[in-house]
Amino acid sequence: MYSFIQRCSVWLLFSSVLVMTGCQKEASVANTPGAEETIAQILRDETRQFVVATATGGNTVTGNRNPQAGVPRDYPRAKFTFLTYALARTGLMDDLARAGAYTLFAPTDDAFRHAGFQKLSDLNNVPEEMLTQILLYHVIAAKVSAAQVPAGPNAEVAMLNAAKAYVTSKPGPAVYINGVSVIIADIMAVNGVIHVIDRILFPPVGDLVQTAVANPDFSFLVAAVLRASQGNVNVAAVLSSAGPYTVFAPTNQAFRNAGFASEAAIASADPAALIPILTYHVIAGRIFSSDLTEGLQPAMLGGGTTLITLAGGPMIKGNLNATASSIIKTDIVATNGVVHVIDQVLRP
Numbered sequence: 001m002y003s004f005i006q007r008c009s010v011w012l013l014f015s016s017v018l019v020m021t022g023c024q025k026e027a028s029v030a031n032t033p034g035a036e037e038t039i040a041q042i043l044r045d046e047t048r049q050f051v052v053a054t055a056t057g058g059n060t061v062t063g064n065r066n067p068q069a070g071v072p073r074d075y076p077r078a079k080f081t082f083l084t085y086a087l088a089r090t091g092l093m094d095d096l097a098r099a100g101a102y103t104l105f106a107p108t109d110d111a112f113r114h115a116g117f118q119k120l121s122d123l124n125n126v127p128e129e130m131l132t133q134i135l136l137y138h139v140i141a142a143k144v145s146a147a148q149v150p151a152g153p154n155a156e157v158a159m160l161n162a163a164k165a166y167v168t169s170k171p172g173p174a175v176y177i178n179g180v181s182v183i184i185a186d187i188m189a190v191n192g193v194i195h196v197i198d199r200i201l202f203p204p205v206g207d208l209v210q211t212a213v214a215n216p217d218f219s220f221l222v223a224a225v226l227r228a229s230q231g232n233v234n235v236a237a238v239l240s241s242a243g244p245y246t247v248f249a250p251t252n253q254a255f256r257n258a259g260f261a262s263e264a265a266i267a268s269a270d271p272a273a274l275i276p277i278l279t280y281h282v283i284a285g286r287i288f289s290s291d292l293t294e295g296l297q298p299a300m301l302g303g304g305t306t307l308i309t310l311a312g313g314p315m316i317k318g319n320l321n322a323t324a325s326s327i328i329k330t331d332i333v334a335t336n337g338v339v340h341v342i343d344q345v346l347r348p
Contacts, residue, residue, distance in 0.1 A: 179288030
């Protein structure tokens with residue numbers, strides 16, 4: 001199992017009550033638990049199944065259409081074994097058993113496995129305080145139903161660990177948090193509501209530059225940003241500012257494939273040549289994967305546009321790239337934006 005530092009890299013790589021608006025959501029639960037049950041009781045009940053209203057008006061058991069991909073997805077039963085174990089280990093399950101008003105975005109067991117936790121004991125390798133902060137990042141201290149999630153896009157909300165997350169509702173209907181799809185919404189409890197998600201939400205570790213520094217697979221990118229900042233544009237200062245910005249971050253191998261054999265080679269490059277390349281990887285604004293649409297041509301910070309395609313998997317193409325770059329990881333949240341990982345350096 002990974003060390004604490006490695007675990008941080010894993011999450012980087014995947015990685016007031018709201019103003020109320022919205023419409024009835026596709027994933028409204030048809031047989032919600034009785035008002036006498038707490039969030040903790042619902043999570044602990046491994047026999048429970050939820051019937052979810054679909055867009056066509058029919059019902060499926062613990063499943064709904066995945067609005068982000070636009071294809072059917074089946075969830076035989078949303079299981080919360082990992083979540084209940086983690087909540088018990090940190091003592092937070094006791095809080096969810098008390099009176100109050102909470103909104104819990106509940107990751108399924110599959111969400112934990114996707115993040116690298118293959119068995120329950122793997123959770124013991126995460127420091128308790130770190131695990132606590134991750135879990136608190138899934139809870140709002142207010143009861144917010146799916147219909148109350150604002151259209152946004154990406155309305156800011158404070159989570160229980162004081163970090164910010166971003167929620168959106170869309171026609172379809174669909175609800176997202178940090179670009180992650182809510183697959184089952186509105187499981188009502190006496191002390192709040194549960195929305196089921198199929199990914200873990202990892203809180204930001206810092207701004208965009210700090211996020212890159214914390215990830216060893218971005219060391220070439222960090223070297224490029226530092227070298228470019230010696231020119232007439234301080235790229236590091238821009239990416240550390242309030243923003244928000246969206247960065248399409250090439251991996252170290254992407255830089256090697258683009259002709260930069262080492263960090264030393266980047267450090268000796270002309271800053272004037274690096275600046276237009278790096279700023280061509282940045283969009284002004286916070287753009288999660290759920291905001292990407294087929295044929296989107298976002299304006300890049302350094303000028304020019306790129307092309308987003310989704311058929312066959314999300315991709316982004318630079319003007320002078322022979323082929324499009326795959327977006328291999330999405331929605332790594334920073335305090336001043338979001339990072340998506342790509343496998344090519346974009347050419348303006």
